[in-house]
Amino acid sequence: MEICNSCQGGCCRNYTVSLTGYDILNISKTLSVQPSSFIQIIAVEEGADIEYKSKHAALFKFSDYGKDKYYIFGMKMSESTIAPGTAKCQFLLEWNLDDNNPTPEGIIARCGIYNCRPLLCSAFPTKFDETEQFGIMVNASAFSQNFDHPIYKTCSKKPSAEDISNPDEIMKILVLKKYEVDYFKILATQWDKKSGTLMEFLDFMAKAYQNRVIIE
DSSP: OOGGGGOTTTTTSSSSOOOOHHHHHHHHHHHHOOGGGEEEEEEOOOTOOOOHHHHTTTTTTGGGGGGTTOOOEEEEEOSSSSTOOOOEEEEEEEEEETTTTOOOGHHHHHHTTGGGGGGGHTTTTTTEESSSSSOOOOOOOGGGOOOOGGEEEGOOOOOOOGSSHHHHHHHHHHHHHHHHHHHHHHHHEEEHHHHHHHHHHHHHHHHHHHHSSOOO
């Protein structure tokens, strides 16, 4: 959308991006970096309905992080250099339009890994409807949390038909995202039966994805 040309990246500051194995391996391969440099594991809150959560996300156990706790994978966050005390995706690049008069309204931000960004980011702000047959584009402001700092503000522009320039591409991304989330959940179920350390899981994950295509 045209309005994104003057965006301060509020969407990339409000939430920690959840990652699938596909995302982790794609970023790692594209940037030639180890997953440990950009992933974090986030503990599922105490008392959460694990059965319900496992229907929507891959939940993992790691022997070196407490055998009874479940975790999800997310992108590491870092402190903003332009707005100290605020958080952002560590790959979000940011700069001031006017260095002599820095204000939140004058901040521009762009994804530093756009070509290998996570599927959640590629799909944003679209999702499947309840039938999973149609895509829905939602107002990005619906994802905004109640932070006081204006840098967290998300786009308030309501989506319009002009914003859907390539519906076929949107559907491809949504289908791929759904498949990869479902596959990661299957992988979590297999892993949790035996569990192990986080580093052992990363090796397990790499081998599982390497063997997704076999020769008959």
